[in-house]
Amino acid sequence: MSDIETRGILLPRMGFGTFMMTGDTCKSAVESALAVGYRHIDTAARYENEADVGAALAQSALSRSDLHVTTKVWHDQxxxxxxxxxxxxxxxxxxLDHVDLFLIHWPTPGMDLPKALETLVALKEEGLTRAIGVANFTLPLLQQVVEEIRAPIACNQIEYHVYLDQTPIRAYLADHGIAVTAYCPIAKGEVAEDAVLKAIAQRHGATPAQVALRWLMDQGEVAVIPKAAGRARQLENFGSLSVVLDEADHAAIATLPKARRYVNPAFAPEWDAPARP
Incomplete structure (x- = not known):
């Protein structure tokens, strides 16, 4: 599996998301994912499944150094x-005695961002996390984090898939050596019935989901965190690592709609806020 080097850590490009999975379902899914070969596990305080993830990790024979664990702090904390x-x-x-990546899950109006990031840096210095980052941050917020606060963030975790253009944010992060982690990478399953993706998949002996995931990983320093409770779907998603797309495939995917957003809670930031001068 290829990794992304960012702020002193190696972030596996293929991760395993756990949003909306709890209890034995979550524990079994993580155990299965580790057996398949996933080494990057993504969770969050808000998911209310960290104990389930932890139980699966505790039963694994893998060494801690072979695992990457991301968790997040909620926006009201x-x-x-x-x-x-x-x-x-x-x-x-x-x-665990440390995580590999600790993120601010969502920005919130009125937050003291310098103080929040100062605290994250302190946690990193204390060895409680190997790296820090943010999630759902817009371009102007990223400019504040990187250019004003100068926080050493390793990634911005954002909704990103074939139907949502994230070029401005991705390009800005790439210019500063910061990775992207793409959540909702198969657009809540909608890619499965997409005619363009199905045609590409047929040419490569792949599935539309594998094509969608491979496209994301071809966009530079981008990791993906699809979720799947069952082993068959986990294997399918993991198989995207071996799919090879050509220029014609990328050109076809470029024709798809690029303004569909599936995650847009009431507390979300102004997604299209312009870059700061």
Missing amino acids: LAPDAIRRSMGESLRKLK
């Missing part, structure tokens, strides 16, 4: 003391 409490709870539930 961004005061320094609250961030520390969230980190402590996450580590307790995950049964």
